[in-house]
Amino acid sequence: MLDSMNTQSLYNVYMEDHWDYYKDPPIRPLLGQFETYNEAVQFAKSEVAELLDSLVSDPASIFIVPEPDDEHFDSHAHETELRKTAEGFVQRIPGVRKGRTTPAYQHSYHVRDLLREYGYTGTISLAGFLHDVVEDAGVELEELRIFGDRIVELVDLCSHDLSIKDKDARWRKMIDRLIAANDKDAWTIKLADVFDNFRDSHAMPKERSDFMRDVKIPVMLKATEELLGGFKLRQDLEAMQTKSVEVKRKIEDDIGRVLAEVNKTLQLPDDVKKSVSEACQGVLDVNFGYKSPRLLERFNELHAILEGLAKEHSKSSNAWSLLSLEGGVLGDILNALRS
Structure with a gap:
């Protein structure tokens, strides 16, 4: 860029906003x-890439x-080409x-x-769109260069090193790189x-879901506490993870109470126990993922069994206190599941 030179002897790259076009004179x-x-074309292409994922309907x-x-450089044609390329990747x-x-x-x-x-648009949302294409689609980082150097940098930081065979080690390496880059x-x-x-x-294998809730998210929240602590995206993720942990603990505790009370209070045959x-x-064996429908299914199966027991032991106030969906332990579990 040569700002000090006469603009007439140079190739000048301008931007014309849709709304500014109607101003007199146009801005x-x-x-x-x-x-x-x-050089002007390459710079213009980088500017189009920067604007590619903006929310402006008429860029x-x-x-x-x-x-x-x-x-002739046609920015709209180049934009269309970039969009098709990103979607294809x-x-x-x-x-x-x-x-x-x-x-x-x-x-x-x-x-x-x-x-x-x-509220994240432009480079951040475009890199978010492309964040998996290197590790999952076989796209080379250099192929992303058409979207700009910053896109390449962000996708690289967000990608696993596939040369590392162990998945947990691969994830730790990526986190280390993110922490170092800050x-x-x-x-x-x-x-x-x-x-x-x-x-x-909730649709993942239980061990993977547990690892995400109990390890991955806490590590990432801790690593971003100073950098992004006041940002709503991080706050909402933390709230969702905290709620999931609370629900898991609540259900585990209440299931323990059900087992203890059924075995202690009600005289039941061994096959019923x-x-x-x-x-x-x-x-307990079901994935405690976020708002898991399968967990609610298993709860309903448990409730059907215990509801029958409650009817058989209707004279026992302890049984009704335990098994009622309104105020009893089962009610507590149901409320936790639906929260």
Whole structure:
């Protein structure tokens, strides 16, 4: 860029906003000045990439003055090309979401939309959209260079090192790199990534969901406490994780009370005790992921068994106190599940 030189001897890159076009005279900010047309085109392309994931329905035009007779830079055509390329990269992610039938690449759309929901657009939401394409779609980092160097940097920081075979070690290496970089934008993308995964965690294997709730999210929250402590995305993730831990502990405690009271208060045959015990264990064995529908199913199975016992022991106030859905232990569990 050569601001000190005469603009007439240079290639000037301007931006024209849709709304500013109708002003008299139109507002056309000068973005940069270059000695060669090729340099101006490369800069204009980087500006289009920067604006690519903005929420503006009619984005600004980027244009170059003067242009050679046989050359024309069309920012809208370049924008369309970039959008198609980004979508193509993301849709190369194979498979389905774990425990679901939806395509795995839908997660990328969810992360992008979540970032937009919290007010992050432009480079951050575009990098969020592309955050999995290197490790899951086989896209090379250099292929992302068309979106700008910053996109490459962010996607790189948010990607696992696939040369590390152990998944936990791979994850730890990525976290170490994020901590060393102390990059607010990269951490924001990773928080949105784990936020969406946690919302879907009820469909994951139980051990993976437990690891996310009890290890991954606490580590990431601790690492971003100073950098992003006041940001709503992080606050909402922390609230969701805390609620999940509370529900898990509450249900485990209440199931323990059910087992203790049934065995102590009600005189039951061994086969009935076994059924109750198995039903209780069935609740505990289910993934305690965020708002798990399967957990509610198992609870209803347990309730059906205990409801029958309550009717058989209707004269026992202790039994009704234990088994009632209104004020009893089962009611406490149900409220925890529905909260």
